[in-house]
Amino acid sequence: MSTGPHLLDLEPGNYYFCACGRSRNLPYCDGSHQGSAVQPFVVAVSEPQNVAICACGRSATRPYCDGSHKADAGH
Numbered sequence: 001m002s003t004g005p006h007l008l009d010l011e012p013g014n015y016y017f018c019a020c021g022r023s024r025n026l027p028y029c030d031g032s033h034q035g036s037a038v039q040p041f042v043v044a045v046s047e048p049q050n051v052a053i054c055a056c057g058r059s060a061t062r063p064y065c066d067g068s069h070k071a072d073a074g075h
Protein backbone atom coordinates (compact mmCIF):
# COMPACT_ATOMS: atom_id res chain seq x y z
CA MET A 1 0.00 0.00 0.00
CA SER A 2 1.46 3.36 -0.95
CA THR A 3 1.86 6.18 1.51
CA GLY A 4 1.68 9.67 0.10
CA PRO A 5 3.80 12.48 1.50
CA HIS A 6 2.87 14.98 4.18
CA LEU A 7 2.00 18.20 2.32
CA LEU A 8 2.90 21.18 4.46
CA ASP A 9 2.86 24.97 4.21
CA LEU A 10 5.96 26.07 6.11
CA GLU A 11 6.62 29.53 7.46
CA PRO A 12 10.20 30.72 7.96
CA GLY A 13 11.93 28.93 10.81
CA ASN A 14 13.78 25.78 11.73
CA TYR A 15 12.01 22.44 11.49
CA TYR A 16 12.95 19.01 12.79
CA PHE A 17 11.50 16.15 10.80
CA CYS A 18 11.45 12.62 12.15
CA ALA A 19 13.96 10.22 10.63
CA CYS A 20 13.32 7.25 12.93
CA GLY A 21 9.60 6.73 12.37
CA ARG A 22 8.83 6.61 16.12
CA SER A 23 7.46 10.10 16.55
CA ARG A 24 3.85 10.41 17.67
CA ASN A 25 3.71 13.76 15.91
CA LEU A 26 4.79 12.78 12.37
CA PRO A 27 6.27 14.18 10.28
CA TYR A 28 7.88 16.17 13.08
CA CYS A 29 10.42 14.84 15.54
CA ASP A 30 9.06 14.53 19.09
CA GLY A 31 12.28 13.32 20.69
CA SER A 32 11.35 9.63 20.51
CA HIS A 33 14.62 8.90 18.68
CA GLN A 34 16.57 9.48 21.88
CA GLY A 35 18.58 6.42 22.81
CA SER A 36 19.01 5.43 19.16
CA ALA A 37 21.68 6.47 16.66
CA VAL A 38 19.11 8.31 14.54
CA GLN A 39 18.92 12.09 14.46
CA PRO A 40 16.09 14.15 12.98
CA PHE A 41 16.38 16.01 9.68
CA VAL A 42 16.94 19.70 10.33
CA VAL A 43 15.44 22.05 7.74
CA ALA A 44 15.93 25.82 7.82
CA VAL A 45 13.18 27.64 5.94
CA SER A 46 13.94 31.23 4.92
CA GLU A 47 10.71 32.06 3.12
CA PRO A 48 7.20 30.55 3.10
CA GLN A 49 7.06 27.42 0.99
CA ASN A 50 5.03 24.33 0.28
CA VAL A 51 6.87 21.06 0.84
CA ALA A 52 6.16 17.37 0.46
CA ILE A 53 7.74 15.46 3.34
CA CYS A 54 8.38 11.74 2.87
CA ALA A 55 6.00 9.51 4.83
CA CYS A 56 7.08 6.10 3.51
CA GLY A 57 10.75 6.28 4.45
CA ARG A 58 12.00 5.26 0.99
CA SER A 59 12.82 8.61 -0.54
CA ALA A 60 16.46 9.13 -1.56
CA THR A 61 16.02 12.82 -0.80
CA ARG A 62 14.57 12.61 2.71
CA PRO A 63 13.10 14.46 4.40
CA TYR A 64 11.53 15.38 1.05
CA CYS A 65 9.35 13.08 -1.03
CA ASP A 66 10.93 11.88 -4.30
CA GLY A 67 7.96 9.81 -5.47
CA SER A 68 9.40 6.49 -4.25
CA HIS A 69 6.11 5.68 -2.46
CA LYS A 70 4.56 5.12 -5.88
CA ALA A 71 6.81 2.10 -6.36
CA ASP A 72 4.70 0.31 -3.73
CA ALA A 73 1.84 -0.06 -6.19
CA GLY A 74 1.78 -3.39 -7.92
CA HIS A 75 4.50 -4.99 -5.79
Ligand code: FES
Pocket (backbone or CB within 6 Å): 017, 018, 019, 020, 021, 022, 023, 028, 029, 030, 031, 032, 033, 034, 038, 039, 040, 041
Ligand atom coordinates in the same frame (compact mmCIF):
# COMPACT_ATOMS: atom_id res chain seq x y z
S1 FES B 1 11.36 11.19 16.89
FE1 FES B 1 12.10 10.31 15.05
S2 FES B 1 13.93 11.41 14.63
FE2 FES B 1 13.20 12.26 16.47
